Amino acid sequence: MDFLTLLQVLDSTVRLATPLLLACLAGLFSERAGIFDIGLEGKMLMAAFFSAAVASLTGSVWLGLLAGIAGSMVLSGIHGLASITFRGNQLISGVAINFLAAGLTVLIAQDWFSQGGRTPSLMGGGRFNAITLPFADTLSGVPILGPIYAELISGHSILVYVAFACVPLTWWILFRTRFGLRLRAVGEAPEAVDTAGVSVVGLRYAAVAICGLLCGIAGAYLATGLQAGFVKDMTAGRGYIALAALIFAKWRPWHALSACLLFGLLQAVALRYQNIDLGGVIIPVQVMDALPYILTVVILAGFVGKAIPPRAGGEPYVKER
Amino acid sequence: MDKMPAWADAVLVPLISLILAALLSALVIVAIGESPIEALKLMVEGALMRSTGWGYTLYYATNFIFTGLAVSVAFHAGLFNIGGEGQATLGGLGVALVCLYLPWPHWSLALIGASLGAAVFGALWALIPAYFQAKRGSHIVITTIMFNFIAAALLNYVLVNLLKPVGTMDPASALFPPATHLPTFQEMFSSPESPLFRGAPANISFFLALIACVVVWLLIWRTRLGYEIRALGHSESAARYAGISPVRIIIVTMLISGALSGLMAVNTTMGESERLLMNATEGAGFIGIAVALMGRNHPLGVLLAAILFGFLYQGGAELALWTNIPRELIVVIQALVILFTGALDNMVRIPLEKLFLAMRRGNT
Amino acid sequence: MTDQAPAIELRGISKAFGPVQANKDISIRVMPGTIHGIIGENGAGKSTLMSILYGFYKADAGEVFIAGKKTEIPDSQAAINAGIGMVFQHFKLVQNFTVLENVILGAEEGRLLRPSLSKARGALKKLAEEYELSVDPDALVQDLSVGHQQRVEILKALYRQADILILDEPTGVLTPAEADHLFRILDNLRAEGKTIILITHKLREIMEITDTVSVMRRGEMTATVKTAETSPEALAELMVGRKVLLRVDKAPARPGAKLLEIENLRLTDETGVQRLRGISLDLRAGEVLGIAGVAGNGQSELLEVLGGYGTATGIVRVNGVEIPLSGTGCTGQARRAAGIGHVPEDRHHDGLILPYTAWENACFGYHRDPAFQKGILMNNAAIREDAKGKMERFDVRPPNPNLAARNFSGGNQQKIVLAREIEHNPDILLIGQPTRGVDIGAIEFIHQQIIRLRNQGKAILLVSVELDEIFSLSDRIAVMFDGQIMGFRDAAQTDQRELGLMMAGITQDPGGDPLAAIDATLAAKEAREAAQHG
């Protein structure tokens, strides 16, 4: 593989990893606070739709982003209501949210745009465009580093940079702030937080809201950054992959980055090298298609030990039965 | 002492939740400019008032019973098997191989053979994630998700490159030989005077599903293995204290779970399409999660929840047939049903408990 | 004294959990600068009452007065603001946080952690000196012994400047030395004018340290008396409603054949720390061998290995036959078949499946017994019948086999496990902490059962951190320290002081103040473990 190809594969990795990363961090906040969330997929989808819909109606991608975040946060609110206030089953709530988003997005899209559950294609200001970082062009002549800067680091939409900046930010919030301390505590031992005089419910809602926010950005990135509009079911299972990455990362921000980059890389490689010809034997496309998933299992079983979730995860906090 | 009578918890709570879900669904229908009353009438008439409607409802329910049981068996051991989709896919492959490549003199024998094929293939597909979970601690949620994707790729390859008859467009296997045709409800219950279940896909595998419910019930609550499965699900350390091997239980449970998922293919692949299709599972593996959770992981609950979802599927088909309501409305209704009966049930339960407690206090 | 407002006054507190009336119209007054004891049977409502005072539960009715002022306590924050601190029966600590993080949780200085942490570090140091409450501020709580975890809880309260300290069964998990230490601290706090409420099942402690004591029964406050004006016997009777035998009567032992022989037993845990370092002992029919020791010195591991769910090296012979210590033959079921019964220390964690019914628990571990089978199915009717008998004979209350285990009180849960293991008639019975957290009525019963079994010629290996219990039940005593046995003593020929020193790893009496010597050996042990970790 020559250098340029490598860069292109890595470039593709970054794009594919970004929505995973945002969703993964979203899940991290929620699950660190003890609220399991398999509804990442649904929230992303909802956000993808509302961001594209509002961007297309107003022509402003920023309003679209806000709408996407709002849509995702409404679902977060439902999840919070079910799993925090009414102490329901978090898995069921997540499943329901995925269904709800899959149905509602198409239903509303059809009602608003009558384009078969799609939004119109976004033009101009309705999309996040690639940002060229300063000096990218001038530096691109510099060997090795120049192309890396110009091709790989520069030239993504703003949300990509936001996503990557979220990693240190998440780490900092979790491990350097009061809020983070309490958030982690509430996912490990809510009764400790409660008896320390801090509201378990408040913290968990905050975590769920952050989760909604990040899923909102992830969805908006899909529909208005990577693409120019919403297509039904366009998240295509990325929420589940993000969940896998989260477990893979053992609920830690920097590891989440590595896990998402790894998934992105595996996909990028698989997309680029279909039908590999190994001296007469052609590896069928299906093998390459399944390769990221096979490798994930291999890596998980081979190199990553047991993942222990936050201790209070998945359990509603019940004081009186 | 309980806060409220068991019947209220088992009947009243789900019923009120369902009504709430229905009310909200009605609002959605109004919002897209249709009449909810008409819609409900169509659904009920289409799914429950005619034998053919039942034939479809029960056909779908059969799928959901199998996948729901699969999820719930795993749940009892504390394992979250999201891999029903992949296991059912492989089950389909098992059914197809058995039906296509073995000569069957009679459908009854073919049914046994195909069931075995489906169960074995489904179980084997669950074995690898189970082994990794038991031996390496690899989270079964991740591995089963991954195995769903891998199963889809595998089936795609097998159908397009190996099983598809030359010259056909459909990525599907050849039709199974007539001897493997399973009796449909129509053939079983119709007579020339009273035609019943005309054209409906429900077939004898529904009874297989009912048997599976009973067997799973016996397994979980009446056998040593079930006792050990539940013990492990509640407390691993206690299980070890009692001499129950977690590794063994995890593997055995997942084999059973995978086999149940796989058995779904007997209904779809052998009973309905009579050939192996690309996407025969159609998300039933995921519906199984909802069905299991709503059914509180009890076979009876699973059966009822599966029939409810079967009703939604068939009622939704009727809506799609006779109105302009987009098919996604059904997905929304399903979501609301899952949400209210499964996740927001305490919203109903807590006030009810208070009510019952107050009534009891009032009496004594 | 009389014109002074009480530090705490509760008036007419009532609380129901669904159909269970946990507290009924309870009133109580505690004067400042005193230690007030609360005793009562399991499930009497002690913890509930205190949790209400701390704002953890909300009372259905009643009023709270703090220092004479009516105070609303809707949540724990309000309680903390009112100067109340509480050490719960089940600690409320975040296991994978450091001590420091646990201490500041909820009482941080600002939005950022660093300043809070450094401030707390200083404050902890001062508190540690003031009250002899030293713990490593950077240790993870999950690595601390129970005693140290409790110190963290007390530090949490003191760090929040509590004037009123509630301790719910604080000594249930402590060694005598640790308990003495705790009481010294409580003494100091009282001297400073702080008010302390102490819940305990141990009458000795009540008599030793409290000024006044209240007795609770079935959700009601039945009596409040001055400690000086009562006696343990009187309190016990108030509590249980009948006379209680506070001492165990037992005839001298008549040891028989060697039923259990252990040679050079070694175990290294997954983090690489040696937990058992060459244990050798014999156990004879008809004797109780008590294993004393501070929790965490290998007793639990010893029981696990003998119970069949830990792998070790060495030789263990049961009735002269060697049994495997690893591999497929090393399971709980194999041990039961070999005649070893096991009452595990942690009933909630190991001995019971809490959501299982009493009858399901009553065959747990013996569920493959042929008597419980009917073809390929389990004979649930037979198991239920069997459980019913066990529950009646062991006086489990309520005697309802269909009730889930979690709905029984701690003492009755313990009885279910005991009944299961004893009625299966093992040659050897392993018992860990048989009376932890159990009220005196149940303690009396459990002790009688153990002695009865010994008199039938069974061999009993008893592990307990309660020296009182060790003394009153054992015929011989072994002391464990740091994975080794420090020595065997005849129960009749030793005393608490000698055992206390051995428990700290000191075999030779150094004379003078033993505390310094104890600290030194403990420090050496911790250093060794740290080295093994690295």
Place this chain on the structure above:
Amino acid sequence: DPALIYDLGGKFDKSFNEAAFNGATKWAEETGGTFKDIELQSEAQREQALRRFAEAGFNPIVTTGFSMSTPIASVAADYPDTKFVTIDGFVDPAEHPNVLSILFAEEQGSYLVGMLAAMASKTGTVSFVGGMDIPLIRKFACGYAQGVKAVNPDATVIANMTGTTPAAWNDPVKGSELTKAQISQGSDVVFAAAGGTGLGVLQTAADEGILSIGVDSNQNYLFPGKVLTSMLKRVDVATAEAMTAGADLETGVKALALAGDGVGYALDENNADLITADMQATVEEAKAKIIAGEITVHDYASDDSCPAISF
């Protein structure tokens, strides 16, 4: 009245189901007639919809997608007075006299757009994005590759498939990445036959400044001046014709090819600047030859193999 049953992709797939819908709508507008339609949700509904419509007296019943042929074969005999149309599917007319099978020679249309692609390409590398690896998609790819090679035997054709789950038809993000990967391998014209995924392909091609080719319906308007052409499959015409014929529909097997404009390529104001007169002339010539039988385009489905590209 006629009825129309869409395949699982749904009515608005921007592709052949939508073409059928458009044809039916056009028919309704022109004749003032009405038609009933349904979007299927599951395999089992195929037969159900057929029966329910037949019982309700709809005639003819037009269906799209090859998957409908088997259900029609099992239903048709029960409703001898109803005419069934299977677009893309094949039902033996000898066994079922009341069924019309309409088959398209997609390979011929793909051949022509392949030629255009080769002529428009400056790099000599063109590409193809398919939704899922199924025979129909291979048929498109195979015709396309043959057309490319006919113009430029040295040209490279990259063919990629999006995935193996149903999500493959609705994953524009992956379509987009595939396109980018193909661009980096030198492709400057990409043909998408991938449903909703194709939108991502066309979008990315437009963003990255290469040309794309739409499929089934005329998709030139989506990105005017950036879509080279669209491979047309006149499902709309076939649908409208069947509906016009009504109950008198002639059954049997109808092959729609270049002859009769059953398939073709789209030329309109949106791509007028992209297709030079030369290009058009060359393609028209090939078209004439195919119609005349002088050129045979190999049909992948006839023997599951392709001379121009390997899968």
